[in-house]
Amino acid sequence: MAGSSGKVLDFEEYVRNRQDALLRSARRLVPDPIDAQDLLQTALVRTYGRWDGIADKSLADAYLRRVMINTRTEWWRARKLDEVPTEQLPDASVEDGTEQHADRALLMDILGVLAPKQRSVVVLRHWEQMSTEETAEALGMSTGTVKSTLHRALARLRQELESRDLDFHALERVDRGRERCAA
Numbered sequence: 001m002a003g004s005s006g007k008v009l010d011f012e013e014y015v016r017n018r019q020d021a022l023l024r025s026a027r028r029l030v031p032d033p034i035d036a037q038d039l040l041q042t043a044l045v046r047t048y049g050r051w052d053g054i055a056d057k058s059l060a061d062a063y064l065r066r067v068m069i070n071t072r073t074e075w076w077r078a079r080k081l082d083e084v085p086t087e088q089l090p091d092a093s094v095e096d097g098t099e100q101h102a103d104r105a106l107l108m109d110i111l112g113v114l115a116p117k118q119r120s121v122v123v124l125r126h127w128e129q130m131s132t133e134e135t136a137e138a139l140g141m142s143t144g145t146v147k148s149t150l151h152r153a154l155a156r157l158r159q160e161l162e163s164r165d166l167d168f169h170a171l172e173r174v175d176r177g178r179e180r181c182a183a
Helices: 001-027 032-048 058-079 097-111 116-127 132-139 144-181
Strands: none
Touching: 001 032, 001 058, 001 116, 032 058, 058 116, 058 132, 097 116, 097 144, 116 132, 116 144, 132 144
8 A cells, every 4th residue: 555655656756846847748738728627637546556567667758759749639539520611711819919929829729730640750859859860750650750740740831821811912912902992
């Protein structure tokens, strides 16, 4: 029984020390903040059951990220496909009006166009700043697959950004035309 309480205390200390960083990782994997909290909680519950099996606790973050990615993928596969694609995407919400938050909201929205595997690679390589090798290990794929997946994902993100920029400029021209007609 003493071993069990040691496990609990060890895990609680880990969570207390790493919860902010882990929540940021979860937030990058799912766009909704409530879903990110749910994702982290689910990953923590799953990880707690395997805590004694993680011999090198310095790898706990990587293990938890992998659990979050797997969980998010399970959720994505299980979701009902009642979403209807539209040509016009809704505007990204900006909570406090700062440009940084607007950029972050746009980026999170644009990441939604990626497949889960692509999104995972982009998040681990660019947000978590993991090397190609670390990303490959965390996702259970070869470094070549990471590189090609990242290449395709970044190309898709560029295409989406260009598409949105063109839509924005077309809307600006229409607005200017309306202003001239009204004057």
